[in-house]
Amino acid sequence: MAHSDVALFAPSPVLTLTVEEQAGRPDIHVHAGSQGVWQARMLVTLGASVTLCCVLAGETGMVLRHLIEDEGVVVKAVEGTGRNGAYIHDRRGGERVEVAEAPSDPLTRHELDELYGITLSTALDAGAVxxxxxxxxxxxxxxxxxxxxxxxxxxxxxxxxxxVADLSGDRLAAVLESGLTVVKVSHEELLEDGRAGADDQDALIRAMHELHDEGARYVVVTRADQPLLVLADDVVRIVRMPRLQSADTHGAGDSLTAGVTASLARGGDIEDAVRLGAAAGMLNVTRHGLGTGDVEAVLKLRELVEVERLEPGGSGAATAPQQQVSPRDLAERTRGS
Structure with a gap:
């Protein structure tokens, strides 16, 4: 089997059923879900080969394997004894409404040990993890x-x-202890973890330096509709991009992480990686499917991403208004006109 660009540790995928409305009638979509699956989906969109390491169990696990593999992702799974989780969301009213949710069964010690071994073996042959x-x-x-x-x-x-780690809480603290290349975290997660005392730029930058001191070579912080912050080589960079019309913001951060990982797996530097990630996340918000997009549109939107070094004391740079882009403008730009 050919080696993958990215080995992706995604312990417990879930089965998702979403009810939309099409021409006045219910339209039901069945997909694989969870953070790791959404990241894998965008990695494949960007042309990266991906091996997803997980535990699959029960009827939901059987369905999940087929759904994930059908999207072009290689699956290396531990055959679990329980079941994977599932949920049903109703989005006919425009917002996600939870109808029902069934939890995944906890992983046994044996399943966790086997998953660890599968992931390590896969990672040894991958460009990035x-x-x-x-x-x-x-x-x-x-x-x-x-x-x-x-x-x-x-x-x-x-x-x-x-x-690359897209984690928070105790798991983030744990990987920092070991050291890693990139940490991607949201400003909400920094606040929830007590790593930032406020959501203003100065407080977030202090938290980023602390993450670096604890073991992250590069730190990427998302801030909802505000520009990204990136710490690399002791320099904070502000990443601005057009603010597109939003269909669903879920999965945008996962698409960003996927873009960063895809670039690093191919030997790109951190600035190239962040540009690609920002473009992937930007396009994702215009779509209802999580972790979805069109690679040509992502590559063209990448050219609209602006990266600027923040000089000490220059906190006002990140609060500059972002350019609004209409659907028509987006269509024109992605056609290259």
Missing amino acids: LLSGPSDNAWAQDAVPADAYRRLAADLRAVGKPV
């Missing part, structure tokens, strides 16, 4: 202990692999 968290749901937070992330990050660092 992406560590993704379990589902955001409270019942999934104990599925994979933080120490498993710490050990995995340490082993990958020992063999010289670039490691």
